[in-house]
Amino acid sequence: MVRILIINPGSTSTKVAFFEDEKSVWEEKIQYSHDDLNHFSHVMDQYEMRLRDIESILDKKNLNIKSLSAVVGRGGPFRPLKSGTYEISEDVLQDIRDGNVQTEHISNIAVFLASHIAIQANIKAFFVDPVSVDEMEPVARISGIPEIQRKCLAHALNIRAVAHQASKELGKSIGELNFIAVHLGGGISICPICKGRIIDVNNANEEGPFSPERSGTLPVSSLAKLCYSGEKTYPEMKKRLVGNGGMAAYLGTNDSREVEQRIQQGDSQAKLVYQAMAYQIAKEIGAMSTVLNGKVDAILLTGGMAHSLILVGWIKKRVSFIAPIRIYPGEHEMEAMALGVLRVLRGKEKVRHYRRERT
């Protein structure tokens, strides 16, 4: 039996889980208040505190780390990487210490936490499909002006996990199939997956459909005019695009359940906006279908809003001509990490090695 410890630090919590093979034995969450975190100027400084709290959970659960087969930590915004399961090595740790990452983010300390425990237990540590997974084709990186390059940032962990799950259900390997994966969360990522590789994505912060909190693509001339109007500061404008954009801006809430209630009560504005979101999601799926030349084995809907029957229904009626639709509601990060490790430990997939770029 494979016994895996999973460590997933978020901005205000750390989730810890223990899996035996595919089965979650327990999952715990350590919550941090604003006051707990306030005095750290860098996220890396939270390392000691986060480690201590994880260790006390292991004590409480009576889990002897020597009994573990592997530890896995959430992958952060490292430099652009191919998708897959990576063994944590000194190379990735050194790159993070040196700041060779895309942004400072709490998930960067996950690999340190995982590595520390693994060394003590004399086992291997891994990270799986970090947010910096980038397998975009050169042609997809061109925006429309040389000053701006399209970036690949996707909900890679969940998207790849769902693609693996769908492949299993279809009785094939991920390397034989093409998918369009749609992550329906606070931000929406839509990617064509060509034989396992995420070859394009609307960067959910920048492009594609608007989402509960983000504006997505906006007409550029109007946007530029707004930027130069002097009415808004840059931080205000950023908030408008990510955080307070999209559904929240139109309807004053980012809660899709609330919007659905309002629709049921006959709120026609809520209906128009919610339908428009589905419309834009469908258009982005249509766009990505041409990236795969129409050769799509399935469209995979996942994330929290994939629970919504009306939203899924509206999307479905516009895109079912492309491929059959499969629905994987919610987001199961802990399981996704466990399964990623299981695949390499069982030899179903080759483990990847992070190498520092020589300068």
Added chain:
Amino acid sequence: MKRLYRILVINPGSTSTKIAVFSDGEAIFSNSIKHSTDELSQFKRIIDQLNYRLQIIRKILDGNNVDLKKLDSVVGRGGLLRPIPGGTYAVNQKMLKDLNTAKRGEHASNLGGIIAHRLGKALGIPAFIVDPVVVDEMESLARISGHPTIERRSIFHALNQKAVARQAAFDLGKPYKKINLIVVHLGGGISVGCHINGRVVDVNNALDGDGPFGPERAGGLPSGQLAELCFSEKYSYEEIKKMLVGQGGIVAYLGTNDMKKIESRMKAGDAHARLIVGAMAYQVAKTVGSMAAVLKGHVDGIVLTGGLARDKEFVRLIRERISWIGRILIYPGEDEMLALAQGAMKALKNTKCVLEY
């Protein structure tokens, strides 16, 4: 015997006035009058050019022995009017008022309706305009952008889109009012329109910037990165506007908007040129795919038109990504004069289809 209609077509552009006489579908006379900047600079407003342009038009018609008495109607390029559905409109007082006062903006094409009216009135024949740039048949769903302060607008190559869509419908043996088409106008800017039963229910705005980049325009861009650029203090508003329209797209990447030159660079092994043209085709294909979703996959035809539809390699790159969606029809170039004449002819044959502004 079938009656042949004879139509005078007037198309005022910013530095030229094109005129033509059509006998049914055939141009029997055409002329393009160039106006120098010197001549035009004496006029403060577009409307001030009216008598100047009228005089030249009369002189040219006279000098070429065009028999005005044989004309059945005059049609002008439509101007900046309020948003209206596509079709052929009789020039009326309300329209003249909006054009005279440039209520919706100054544009040379505002003179089209006015000149048609003047000439038509003198000859006692009807004056029309056809599918002006303000044609707006967008569904309310398509107007939502992603933020309530910005609305998606319908501004596109309506005249050519509508003309080729009608032609394609004819060639496919269906009425335009009963066909689903995706029309791709490949010009300096690129518009991809979704035509459902005769209405363009969604279209990327080639001017305001969503959809693919074109030879001179940036198209849609990542919004956060664009905002960052705007606030970087490296560029003035005027500079950013140029980057988006005029100096964006192909010309920004490759230093020229001349596709023939770029073709030969590609043939000579210029990998960067190949990448950029490939990216333009990639984005055109993606926009076509998005419109196919609007049509729920019920696509009777995908129509490629405009100057770039002549570029075989570019068309091949688009085609390989979208041919699974529907049949592809190619109508290269753009014939505004013919489109205007056809609009007028339709109105003469069947007065029921004349719309009132």
